[in-house]
Amino acid sequence: MTPTRRQFMGHTAGAAMAGALAPLVPLTAWAQAPAIEQVKIFYGFPAGSAGDSVARRVGEKLAGSAYTRNAAVVENRPGAGGRIALESLKGSAMDGSVLTLSPFSCTSIYPHIYSKLSYDPVKDFIPVSIAAVMHHGLAVGPLVPASVKTVKDFLAWAKANPGQANYGSPAAGSTPHFIGALLGLNNGVDLKHVPYRGSIPGVTDVVGGQIASMVTPSGDFIPNHKAGKLRLLATSGSARSPFSPEVATFAEQGFPELTTEEWFGFYAPARTPAQVVAAANAAINAAIKEKSVIDSLAVVGLIAKGSTAAEMAASQQAEFERWGPLVKKVGFTAES
Known part of the structure; x- marks a missing residue:
């Protein structure tokens, strides 16, 4: 069911709190959880698009981090306006081995237009980090x-x-x-x-x-x-x-x-351990600070920009609040 305003704010506040606490996990805690052997990144639009560059360039740089030993494998799952990739994430392992890269429209705008959205943007996913702004x-x-x-x-x-x-x-x-x-x-x-x-x-x-x-x-x-x-x-x-x-x-x-500036952000399945989310956040933010990543994203008109998990959750909520009345003004729903 589409989340109400109060439900969305409450759930997102909880996610933001979890994200805010995650970076406080000490490095020794990461060491106790071995790095993941192979991470998979779902992206809900075709290869060759701007967002696909984010998934691939960041995915390459995750190798050798406390999060994962190897470069991430990107799987394009286009269709349904990006929903397929998030639907795939919903049923994935909750161990950090699967992420989805998504524009905020899929989690902040879609709840206003789909009366029966196949995922709950707040209950089913954990924000990990923003990676780029467009x-x-x-x-x-x-x-x-x-x-x-x-x-x-x-x-x-x-x-x-x-x-x-x-x-x-x-x-x-x-x-x-x-x-x-x-x-x-x-x-x-x-x-x-x-x-x-x-x-x-x-x-x-x-x-x-x-x-x-x-x-x-x-x-x-x-x-x-x-x-x-x-x-x-x-x-x-x-x-x-x-x-x-x-x-x-x-x-x-x-x-x-x-005026709007949309971001691409990484999500993990709900109930992914906080220490794993923190490790993923650190690896993603390290990747987007590398000059080669900044330059490659610039080629497709993207500005590399990271965040904490809490900042991403707060932005998701803010966009949800902003776009609700605009969607209503346009009068578009999935059934229209």
Whole structure:
């Protein structure tokens, strides 16, 4: 069942408390629990996407840590907007040998849109650590005239061309889906949503002129943006993306309500021992401080950023609170 506001806050506070205590476990306690031989990371979107880079680059660097002896194996389990990977985690061993990397939309937004979500984001999982932050972007392709250079230009074109006014997103119910929906709703423009299974297929269709535009992590646009195959019109951060500083934010262009910075975070199954969560947290945070990881994530438009388990739990709760009324405003549910 979808958690109520009070249940969500209560359960998340408990998770945050557990996460806050986990880093206090002394190194000697980790030594008493042998490092895991092999860790598996589920990721709910296709290989080649920005988040997939996080799973693989961080997974490689976990080897030889107090958490695991070997590099983690990444398994892509795309579909259902990332839910399949979390469903797989729910039934996994609770010994730290399996993690899932997920954007916050799967745990903070989905409870508002699925009346019968197959997992409880708080009861079934333990936040381990945030690993990277992304800005979303709005980009248009050759279906939209070259004279369209700003968000306001795009809205004017969409209003004048209702038959072609659409936008893709990496999944129905994802943060990019709601950014596009709010953009249209708040400005009286009927933007038809085209959901994809991940960013890459949608970006390919934008470049090929099959759809007009797409909202997705801006890093997935960068290669084609730099090559002139599509035009990135805006990004969603509170400041301009360091990877496309020439592109103004939504807020700069008069749409501050679309400001959002989404994170990818690692989750473990519920009841994973606190000392194992602490070891995983330390290994992940060490990995994302390495220059090679920072640089490789930058290539796909991601900012490496870690956290404590408590900070991740608190952020998950804050996003849950923020997106509830926005989802209600859009009026989207899994049944709609």
